[in-house]
Amino acid sequence: MKKYIIGIMLLGVLVVYSLGIRHQQPKITPPTSLAANNTPSSTTSSSGTPPPTNSSSTGATSSTSQNSGGSYKDGSYTGSVGDAYYGNVQVRATISGGKITDVTFLQYPNTHSTSVYINQQAMPYLQQEAIKAQSANVNIISGATYTSQAFIQSLSSALSQA
């Protein structure tokens, strides 16, 4: 019986909450989808969205300039930094006339470094070390000769025409 009551209470809270959210979000495109269109990261929507849909998010700062008739307060809002696995995401949303007029990415996972990261993940880990002079007491020495230099020069000139 106790569980039943708690269940109903929870349901009630959810209904009230969802009504509240709907009331807060008229007409305009939800910023979540806007952000999702702009980054490959799902984390963006939770931490990088403009404050109105996420007003309780900690670390968000805002500077409000004026209050208009829209549901959002005019001004620009900086979201908190979100970890998008391949890098951080942080956006600044600008509200004008109660609508989102701009979303600027202050931080985002650089697509180049992301692909580099993936590339390196796909390759096996290879040991590295600083080179250090050893005893020169060896039978034979292996080193580059002019052959490879010529090869490089050839490649270079070939590519200069490509």
Next chain:
Amino acid sequence: MGMPITVEIVDNNDTRLLADTFKFFQEVDNRYSTYKTNSEITHINNGLPKSKWSAEMRQVLRLCDATKQQTDGYFDIEHEGKIDPSGLVKGWAIWEAAKRLRKRDSRNFYIEAGGDIQTYGNNAERQPWTVGIRNPFNRDEIIKVLHIKNKGVATSGTYIRGQHIYSPHQPNTSLTDVQSLTVVGQNIYEADRFATAAFAMGKDGIHFVERTEGLEGYMVDNKGTATLTTGFGEYVYA
């Protein structure tokens, strides 16, 4: 080929073995040197019909084609309508010379041509042959000592500074990022051709060596950092 060639045979005093080996290298040079006006390769580049190419030349050029296929086009002997198989011929010639010595009952020897090496058996102290990798920043220094038995070692590199060469497949990677790439292979033919191709791949070359069966590699980048393939340590003596 215009390069120093060293042959040391520890278990056979027959000097004809040495003489014949050098004679073979001379023949190879006469046939494949693009610097010689009378070499077969020069005649081919001047339009000698295919029907007149030697069987050996055809075989070497087939090997070049196969290597191009195996290296995603990085190994390419064609340039401005001329062909120059020297990137493969050196390793191939050392390997051929080594096989001839083996047929004549040499078991402990090495052949080195221009820094590329094939060893067999042990040295005069009955220890594995020691091969030093030259410091690409200082020709007088050895930065790694290897024990090489019955295998080939080849190093590709460039000592020319200030170049800006880019791989066609990776425009963001300058080839000068890599100072030298040493490859140990089942024989010097394998080591040499793949060292040449992998060097052209820039920093990805060491990964090509890693995933190619039978090869291990040691890459030195322009910051003096060496990258070793997983099995390279097996050859390291010091």
